Amino acid sequence: MRNSSIRPAASAILLASALNLAAAAPPTSATLDRGRYLMNGVVACANCHMARGPRGEYLPDKGLSGGLLFQDKMFTAYAPNVTQDRETGVGKWTDAQLARAIREGVRPDGSLIGPPMPVEFYRHMSDEDVNAIVAVLRTERAVSNAVPKSTYNFPLPPSWGPPVTSVKAPSRADKVKYGEYLATIGHCMECHTQRDPKGMLVTASLGSGGRVFPGPWGESISRNLTPHESGLKSWTDAQISNAVRGGVDRYGTPYKPPMAYQHYKNIDDSDMAALTAYLRSLPPRPFGE
Known part of the structure; x- marks a missing residue:
């Protein structure tokens, strides 16, 4: 007659082994x-x-x-x-x-x-x-x-x-919400929002730009991403897409780093449309305010 008292321990070992194998499974x-x-x-x-x-x-x-x-x-x-x-x-x-x-x-x-x-x-x-x-x-x-x-x-x-x-992540079916998610993990507002003396984001200026970024490229200033007259109000969707993915403003002037257009060019059309929808949903704010 088998000793049933060892079954829980044996089961635990088997379960642990299975979990370890699952954890080690390649992506x-x-x-x-x-x-x-x-x-x-x-x-x-x-x-x-x-x-x-x-x-x-x-x-x-x-x-x-x-x-x-x-x-x-x-x-x-x-x-x-x-x-x-x-x-x-x-x-x-x-x-x-x-x-x-x-x-x-x-x-x-x-x-x-x-x-x-x-x-x-x-x-x-x-x-x-x-x-x-x-x-x-x-x-x-x-x-x-x-x-x-x-x-x-x-x-x-x-x-x-x-x-x-x-x-x-939010559903892709909600274009604005999914665009907000992409803008968040893409940390768009990291550069396009003012910071206070303690280094914290000033949420009241979310997306209004105006931050200066010195580097080997000289100086660049983040632009206003909100639908304000000083921002994207009069821009077409195609112009916004070309700015993000092509690295040029609506007049064809190239942007400087740290704008990551070398990478943003790989954003697909669906995600670009969601990002644009989110930017258009932002409260209009004057440049740098």
Whole structure:
């Protein structure tokens, strides 16, 4: 007669083994495709994290090994190395730690990631999308590049908010809501909204532009994305699309970095239409106010 007392323990071992196998399962091709679309499109990870040359040009052979300098009166920050290098990159981080760093701005050692990492926006990224990005980051070739530590002229908050539990993207059927989701994870308002002396977004100026961005390209000023006379009120949908995906204003004048048009050109027509619908739904605000 078998001893039934061992069955719960045996079942627990089998369940644990099954869970481990599931956790170790490679991502599907659909997951990787989604991650690449986001990273090379609306989220534009390489716009900050890809290594650059002295004139701001991309250095693709060095991948997402970071080092880009962001400097203004509030901080001197460097984009970190997010390749799979175990010493200078994120090769030792678990998938959960990578997802937490993206959506909560917390490193595995518990320290907070500061601006310009747009954690306030990434907090709203869906579980599916953050997992897709993490899956693609795992495919990044390890590149050794020790990046300087960022410094801030204001105290970082204790956290960027409570722990993110589970997030689901809105339905694509609601074009404005889905466009808002894309604009959020694409952190459009990171550059197109004023910040207060503590580095926090001034929500009353959401989308009104006017921020100055110095860099190897000289100086660029973010434009007004709201449907105001000083913004997009008189722009056609095609002109908005050409500005975002083509990197030129409605008169054909090229935009300067950090506008990530090299990546936004990969945004598909459906998502571009949703983004445009959302921008048109914003309250009209004067430029820079």
